[in-house]
Amino acid sequence: MQWWEPLEMPDYFYEQGLFAGYEKLHSPPDTKLGSNHRAFFKNFPGPWSGKLLDVGCGNGKFLMVAKGYGFEVWGVDMDIKSVEIARSVVGESVKAMSLEHFVDFVRERGVSFDVVTFFEVLEHQDKPLVFLERIKSILKPGGYISGSVPNRDRWLTYDSEWDYPPHHLLRFSKQSLENLLSTAGFGNIQVKSLDFSFKLKEWFFYVKKSYLNVPIIPNAIKYFLSVPLSFAFVLKLKGRGPYLYFQASKA
Template sequence: MISCPSCGSSVSEDKFLRQHFSDIVKVEYKLYHCRSCDLEFWVPLVFIKSIYENEIIEEYSLWHQGEELILSDNHTTFINYLSHQNLIPPKKILDVGCGSGSFIKYLEKMGFEVWGIDIDSKSINVAKNKLYLKNVYNFSIDEFLDYAIQNNLKFDIITFFEVLEHQSDPVKFLNKISKLLADGGVIAGSVPNRDRLFAEFTRKINTKSDYDFPPHHFLWFSKKSLKFLLDKVGFEPEIFPVRVEKYMSAERILRYLETIGMKFGKYNFLKSLILLILRPVSFVIRSVYNISGGLGIMFVGRLKV
């Protein structure tokens, strides 16, 4: 029997949904569905740190070069949330999985005291040397928790965008997050929506990096399974969709077409013409995604009293 990493329920080992062989680590994975909490998870659940610095995934390569230093859709969704809540500076914020630091740099300019950690040392170097962020560390959550205890650190807000789906033990991860929260503190983050429109299509055509598969993504969340997990660990979560804006921009679509093999060369006129055609297409795609529930699922919550 296989144990669900969220609720602990048993799943029959031969009742897997699909298989996936990773060319990155030469391991075959099996996908299981837990009927108790609705989580889909891949086995073996073995976290491999090295894949985050090997640049097989395009976004990591761009972060290491100091490019793509822009806010993503989940970041802007959270900032819009901040503006409607009593979460105004000065507050101490920790971003777990901060990457090259563009999000916390923006928050720093808003007046927040920002901290960030990431297991990718190359991204942390960009955060320090290009964005001049001070409190950013190449730490795992375990290492930073030890550091925080030694230095009596607590945080008013802890964010972890597109991080939870990478965890081999999400309950343990969230318990450590809760230990870093100040009284009345808030968590916020996002995960990919496994039920998003065209999910299976994009998984099939994006074979270069296997972005949505292990050893990168171990957990596939629905709104139900995400809410269950957060509630189990002791949070009162608010769940809502991430609006699609920048992710499906014409420029991102063009770059994506190039990554899957379409060549446009260095002809600026041709690229400008293609972008002109793609802009109305981009608007329609974004509108359809937003109507259908978005690409990602956002969560915000406080610990239960």
């Protein structure tokens, strides 16, 4: 696993809504799920019932769909504005607090969960084992965890402030993610690389950015050249999609 030093997650960035990119979570969700959420509904073994907690739930899009499948849904997020939206979608079981405080909150009430999900959350943690121990402490015996992280070995990458501190602190490969989940005491571990998106606009953007980033070449020519380059690199995509999906169970 790769990480940054100093390894420290600034909670106030999330609590005060200082990440501009989170503004999209401050409006009601649509029903179109991302590939990470779709992977859950494709791979989760069931049963499709019981209490499900989504950590870092944002505006409640995933919870809204999970509720339709039959789960009793709960959510927790440190972004107060997102939580307000999520509550309007799925109800008052969504809380605005840190995971540490949420664990104390549900323990006092004798609440535990059949499933705990955390999509694009683990890479933000400065103490990933502590994070997973807290998750495990409120998970029923035999309960499942599920989620996703960016794939460190994804084929197409480009420089972005989103993949650096204070936003992302950890970078996982398939093996390092499996090792972390095993070290945390989970079993039946499955880690899968999600397929690369073949949306033409996104595909051409990555190719142009990665291989044709030459200022003197006009954009029209870059897009023209990106078509044959795209097909030339198709075979390199196997196992190197943008996200790693994982699921595991508590012994």
